[in-house]
Amino acid sequence: MPFAFHFAARSDVGMVRSNNEDSGYAGPRLLAMADGMGGHAGGDVASSTVIASLVELDDDAVSGREVSQALLDRIHAANTELGEQVRDDPRLDGMGTTLIALLRSHDKVVLAHIGDSRAFLVRDGAVTQITKDHSFVQNLVDEGRISATDAQTHPQRSLVTRVLTGDAHDEPDLVVRQGRIGDRYLICSDGLSDYVARDTIDEVLLGVSDPGECADRLVALALRAGAPDNVTVVVGDLVDLNKVRAPSTLPEVVGAAAVRRSGSGTRPIPTTPAAKAAALTKAATGGEDDDADHVTLAEEGPSSRRGIALRLAAAVVVAAVVLAGGSYAAYAWSQRQYFLAASGGVVSVYRGVDQTLGPITLSHEEYATTIAVDDLPSSYQESLEAGIGVANRGDADARVQELRLQAEACRYARAHGEACRTVPSTWTPPTGTPSPTPSPTGTPSPSPSPSGTSPLPSATPAASRAPVTPLPPTTTAPVTS
Known part of the structure; x- marks a missing residue:
């Protein structure tokens, strides 16, 4: 059975912030979201650097048991790069980023997670959170000192205990999950989960069938709630290509990594790297014009002209992400x-x-x-x-x-x-x-x-998203759900 992600990615700067420190990516095999921190010390640089490092995994070259190690290797390489950036420019000291990445190989989905961004799974009409926050407040909940309800309004709920900072001891949790046709994955920054009630999120995930419309609705709800933080949402549905036609393999990149805001502030626009990737895909395949805003599907199988076009598009995305990171680096310099x-x-x-x-x-x-x-x-x-x-x-x-x-x-x-x-x-x-x-x-x-x-x-008070002293990492053995 050929599996595919039917996906969409959206991001908005939020109601208060002047720049977007989130970065998101949605592609045929990879869904990823990073929430940068450190304010003008380089949170946007951190998130876009990590996402850029993962983009090449959205390919059919990696499969089977190699997937988990490939994802982990890329995350370690990205984290090492963050450390090198800080050493080269001490003014970046203090930057870091959360990360959630879902890498699919056939019906297996590898989930890597570090920080307080969240991933949810919709299966059989129920929504389940499949990540646990690496945060000070979550530790209080685990110790029984406060309730989960109290945690939602705790004044220190944004203090994280584990993120990617360039330190060699930064280690994500890694889990291998069994995918099913009909599964829907949501990964999001706390700009959504902190300001939109969980039951409202569940209602949208269950009630809106199209991933793009679902992502748009969630971002709009966060803005309506007055979310001061950046809001980034990536939605991916696991579908059967025998039953769903795949119009394109065009990836979507949003947030600090690629997208400037359009009129609605939630969709990619023609001048983004995603649109450039679309043009390259069209030239390589001889296809018709595609709307850069539509959600996309990718087919499973061996390398083909479509696969070659995908890799070319991914290369353009990588280059664009690097350029975007450079632009944000220049802005970040001015803000120091x-x-x-x-x-x-x-x-x-x-x-x-x-x-x-x-x-x-x-x-x-x-x-x-x-x-x-x-x-x-x-x-x-x-x-x-x-x-x-x-x-x-x-x-x-x-x-x-x-x-x-x-x-x-x-x-x-x-x-x-x-x-x-x-x-x-x-x-x-x-x-x-x-x-x-x-x-x-x-x-x-x-x-x-x-x-x-x-x-x-x-x-002035330190940024609430600044990481606290990390706790010793715990090792999570891969499990199959």
């Missing part, structure tokens, strides 16, 4: 820069570069200080007007401390009828320094420390 500027009468620290590209602003306020611009020497005020560039967050904080010192010296001078002037970093206020004047917001500036400088503002 910092500068100081005046905002609302006080000094503020901004992350990014002081530029705009059309409607896109490449900076955002990281935090506002209580340093009044008017308290500073005129030379500093002029510099703030143009923006004071710094290399990183540490340099930004150091410059804030310097400005606090200059503002304090100016207040002291003016209180004693003297002109405001720049003072050296060794300056300390003489005994009897007057109390600091209130900031424009009405909040008193902090009192100076014994060294003559004020404490730095508190750093």
Whole structure:
């Protein structure tokens, strides 16, 4: 019996985020989804790097017992590449990604999983979650300290304990499953599972027969629920090619790896790598034009002209993913820069570069200080007007401390009828320094420390998706369900 995946992949940036750190892939034999983390430190680079490494598995060259090892080898190679990227560019330190990959060989499906992204199986009218989150909250549930219901609203539910970070000890769970005709697989990022109720997800999976329409519906529900996170959905139905006609073998790539948003924000559009792969497939096979948005099927069997076209299309996808990763890397670089500027009468620290590209602003306020611009020497005020560039967050904080010192010296001078002037970093206020004047917001500036400088503002909270210290990995022996 010839098996095939009838598949679709969709992704949306979500209601709050400015960039998509998810990457998804759906092809004849491979379904994969990676949810990058690390924010502007490179989550999008991490997810697209891993997905790019897996794409070539969507081929008929790997079969039988080799499938599990081939998938594991690719994941290890991708993880090694992440480590090399961090070593080459320390600013990427802290990036990582979850991964769920389903690799099919005939009726066997190998599932690899690490992180808190989820996979579901629809079989015989029932929906079952077939992955267990590698997360802090899941550990609490396993230990009986909280209930599964409590876990859904726990404030630390996004803390993960195992992800791909480039560390040699990062190890996914690996399970071999027996596939059946009629099975439906869903893999998704937490942008769906955290914001759409499980019974609603089940209802859509059971009630919408077409994979593309099903994926669109799930993404739309997440956006309607106000999901602030990226939302990525990959749906694959296991079908019998003797009963279902296969129109194409065109893979779909979405999210950070390939797709910019269309009007609806959920579908691939003609300028994506998937569309380029479609054009290449058409040229190689002499087929008619295909709509880049339709879901696709792939036939089982030996290499053929269709198989050759698939491999050529996959090669284009790999190249496009690499290019997309490079573009996101450039954007991520800009978001690791910092500068100081005046905002609302006080000094503020901004992350990014002081530029705009059309409607896109490449900076955002990281935090506002209580340093009044008017308290500073005129030379500093002029510099703030143009923006004071710094290399990183540490340099930004150091410059804030310097400005606090200059503002304090100016207040002291003016209180004693003297002109405001720049003072050296060794300056300390003489005994009897007057109390600091209130900031424009009405909040008193902090009192100076014994060294003559004020404490730095508190750093912004760390990203909730940052991985916590990994637990020792457990080995999951392949089982057959």
